[in-house]
Amino acid sequence: MTDEARGMLEAACHCGAVQFRLRLSDGVTSARRCDCSLCRMRGAVVVSAQVGRIEFVRSEENLSLYQFNTWVARHYFCKTCGIYTHHQRRSNPGQFGVNVACIAGMSPFDFAEVLVMNGVAHPSDSGGGDRVAGVLRFSKI
Template sequence: MAGDTNIRTGQCHCGAVRFEVTLSDGFNSIRRCNCSYCRMRGAIVVAAEMSGIRFLQGEDALTSYRFNTGIAQHFFCSRCGISTHLQRRSNPNLFGVNVACLDGVSPFDFAEVPVMDGVNHPNDTGGPARRAGILRFEPDD
């Protein structure tokens, strides 16, 4: 495990929920979404297969939220409120894992993050997934 950068550990803010996750493609799948919920939540996520997440503790402390079509399921710690991961609407066989919950990783580690157009979701429009823009972080020196 120590040599595989696709395997990461993580937790919520209070530490009640701890997990190990195997990222599907490292950080190459990093993204944000501009749908109403994700816009307010502000998380940057990375992809993992449903079988790629293993809870080390606190799975019973997770609760979830669904809206609109009810397909996407957003999981968060019932104690501290931090969103740890979501089951994607575009592919319910994938999780989007909040990079801010991964040990040793910060959302500010990424200079550019693609923002996907969740307002005009491909499941609603029948068209392909579309990028809405890019979120950039430029640190002050």
């Protein structure tokens, strides 16, 4: 294994049509959610990867792009199974938010607490207000 390949994580959509590798910017410490209208509905926990640190292994062409509101963020979904895989962030276009559930061996339920970022009053719109809206907690029974 080359030094470049070390630390790469395997990821895929639900049906496996889209497969990719990535290197996380700050490991799982970057785990977060957002409370904007789209993120509230999709409910994913995401981790960060720099643009250029995602390599598509299979069927990148099977991704569909969704944009709304300011048309800056770029949200990607598998055309076959509909799973959200990643998005290019509005708050930092040099970074992707990657769906934790797509990464092999990871689950959103691995995190006892996840910061919820303020997407309703996005810092780009609100003059840099509070970035954190709250904390989502998960505890096993």
